[in-house]
Amino acid sequence: MPENTYERPELLAQYLNFHYGQEADMLPWDFGPKGALHFPVRCVRECLDQQRLPTGARALDVGCAVGRSTLELSRYCREAVGVDFSHTFIMAASLLCREGSLPYDLPEVGGISRRVEAHLPEGIDCAGISFRREDAQALPTDLGQFDVVLAANLLCRLPYPRKFLDRLPGLLNGGGQLIITTPHTWLETFTARDYWIGATPETGEPLEALKEILAPNFLFEGTRDLPFLIREHARKFQWSVAQASMWTRRSN
Numbered sequence: 013m014p015e016n017t018y019e020r021p022e023l024l025a026q027y028l029n030f031h032y033g034q035e036a037d038m039l040p041w042d043f044g045p046k047g048a049l050h051f052p053v054r055c056v057r058e059c060l061d062q063q064r065l066p067t068g069a070r071a072l073d074v075g076c077a078v079g080r081s082t083l084e085l086s087r088y089c090r091e092a093v094g095v096d097f098s099h100t101f102i103m104a105a106s107l108l109c110r111e112g113s114l115p116y117d118l119p120e121v122g123g124i125s126r127r128v129e130a131h132l133p134e135g136i137d138c139a140g141i142s143f144r145r146e147d148a149q150a151l152p153t154d155l156g157q158f159d160v161v162l163a164a165n166l167l168c169r170l171p172y173p174r175k176f177l178d179r180l181p182g183l184l185n186g187g188g189q190l191i192i193t194t195p196h197t198w199l200e201t202f203t204a205r206d207y208w209i210g211a212t213p214e215t216g217e218p219l220e221a222l223k224e225i226l227a228p229n230f231l232f233e234g235t236r237d238l239p240f241l242i243r244e245h246a247r248k249f250q251w252s253v254a255q256a257s258m259w260t261r262r263s264n
């Protein structure tokens with residue numbers, strides 16, 4: 013069985029910092045790309061149309077990692093469910109909700125790290141929030157149906173992204189909002205080239221390929237560019253720009 017990257021302790025610290033870190037721990041330089049901070053918060057604030065949510069809305073965050081977007085969805089929805097394939101991430105997200113804080117070691121340089129704490133953001137009530145370990149490519153029917161489904165930077169980490177995309181119509185209520193963000197970082201270490209969604213000379217632009225797959229069941233609402241910054245250590249960062257696409261489930 014190949015090793016799951018997202019079970020590694022250094023990835024847990026990286027994602028806890030990405031989702032919950034102090035700004036100075038996410039980016040200690042004034043001249044850095046500040047607009048790329050708080051990506052899991054912006055995925056919700058900038059892409060969700062709050063006005064269109066029904067009373068008692070349910071939200072699903074697929075590939076939630078350590079759960080920040082799930083928590084943000086809970087500000088607007090009665091119930092928010094976060095699912096991820098990583099035991100480590102789901103345990104951390106659940107523990108943070110239960111305890112209110114979680115320590116982690118922030119890498120500084122080489123073998124040196126600094127102990128810091130992730131805190132539950134202000135105004136979050138965990139009563140309507142749950143986390144489950146699930147495979148996005150085989151989501152069980154007992155999850156039910158949702159008014160919002162968010163899949164942030166998940167698609168190009170799945171071996172069979174089409175299995176997830178084909179499951180989406182059954183996950184959303186009519187009029188429900190689907191938000192997919194992806195930096196389109198297709199890599200054969202995660203997804204065999206035959207299963208990429210577009211992104212090859214033969215299959216063309218990924219967004220066009222996505223439209224072709226989703227169009228029968230979803231109305232395309234538009235896109236946004238969402239930069240994000242992940243700290244590897246005090247002097248190394250990954251700066252990327254995800255393409256968010258917003259969709260509405262057609263009422264068939």
Ligand SMILES: C[S@@+](CC[C@H](N)C(=O)[O-])C[C@H]1O[C@@H](n2cnc3c(N)ncnc32)[C@H](O)[C@@H]1O
Pocket residue numbers: 018030052074075076077078095096097098101146147148149163164165166169170
């Ligand atoms: C690039 S990270 C994005 C995490 C989070 N949505 C964010 O934007 O910070 C990809 C996430 O997808 C999860 N993942 C990978 N394969 C998965 C699968 N088959 N089912 C559910 N989650 C999966 C990983 O564990 C990881 O948390």
